[in-house]
Amino acid sequence: MAGRVQHYRSELKKRRGEWESYLKANSGLPGPRANLELVEAVGDEADADLLWRLSASSDEFLALCGTAGLGRLVATDPTVLPWLKELAEDPRWRVREGVAIALKRFGRADMPGLIAEMEAWSKAGPLVQRAAAAAVCEPPLLKKPDEVKRVLQILDHITRSMAATRERKHEGFHVLRQAMGYCWSVAAAANPEAARPLLEKWLRSSDPDIAWVMKSNLAKARMRALAKSFRDTPTRRPKPTAKPHTPPPRRMRKS
Numbered sequence: 001m002a003g004r005v006q007h008y009r010s011e012l013k014k015r016r017g018e019w020e021s022y023l024k025a026n027s028g029l030p031g032p033r034a035n036l037e038l039v040e041a042v043g044d045e046a047d048a049d050l051l052w053r054l055s056a057s058s059d060e061f062l063a064l065c066g067t068a069g070l071g072r073l074v075a076t077d078p079t080v081l082p083w084l085k086e087l088a089e090d091p092r093w094r095v096r097e098g099v100a101i102a103l104k105r106f107g108r109a110d111m112p113g114l115i116a117e118m119e120a121w122s123k124a125g126p127l128v129q130r131a132a133a134a135a136v137c138e139p140p141l142l143k144k145p146d147e148v149k150r151v152l153q154i155l156d157h158i159t160r161s162m163a164a165t166r167e168r169k170h171e172g173f174h175v176l177r178q179a180m181g182y183c184w185s186v187a188a189a190a191n192p193e194a195a196r197p198l199l200e201k202w203l204r205s206s207d208p209d210i211a212w213v214m215k216s217n218l219a220k221a222r223m224r225a226l227a228k229s230f231r232d233t234p235t236r237r238p239k240p241t242a243k244p245h246t247p248p249p250r251r252m253r254k255s
Contacts, residue, residue, distance in 0.1 A: 008041035043069030067098030071105030103135035126172035181216035
């Protein structure tokens with residue numbers, strides 16, 4: 001991937017002022033996969049004004065490029081995060097994915113800052129929650145145990161809100177449910193000890209959507225060892241309470 005990104009960076013440098021037609025021609029769309037290496041190159045090479053303009057484009061690929069690239073500006077421009085939060089609810093799924101890419105770029109530079117912001121985002125609507133979960137559940141970002149603990153608390157809060165909601169027929173809930181079907185496994189693999197009590201709690205849930213989320217995470221290859229430990233641990237059931245002994249009634253003697 002690094003070689004392709006470098007190739008596109010070189011091509012973009014040759015085309016200052018003529019990017020949009022080049023981006024559209026090399027987008028990979030329509031197709032199953034957008035050209036993410038080109039997206040990465042735009043984030044590295046575009047200036048701030050161009051990133052803002054692209055992020056507001058009606059063209060989905062251009063908007064993806066601009067949105068993803070804005071992650072580079074978070075540290076220096078306080079207006080970026082509110083705009084990314086708004087874009088997290090964009091009806092175009094690739095633009096929403098651009099938000100997650102931007103946040104991960106921010107996290108590579110300032111993981112504590114990303115976590116603090118995503119703690120706030122986790123209290124918003126389902127599409128914003130989805131962006132928060134996807135942003136912090138990135139293996140290269142989860143290196144410090146204390147930071148992983150905070151990420152697990154974000155996932156715990158989002159899962160609790162999912163269990164509490166009755167609005168489950170909207171697209172936002174389904175998008176969030178799908179993301180949570182893998183996010184737990186990423187964070188749990190980074191700190192199994194901290195994850196275990198939270199996973200045990202949610203594995204006891206009778207909510208069908210939460211049960212699906214947990215089952216999906218335990219099926220991931222990265223969860224093999226932790227999932228086996230759950231299977232090997234016998235389920236503790238409360239002992240039945242012994243009924244107090246009641247003596248049989250005494251017979252009355254006939255006089």
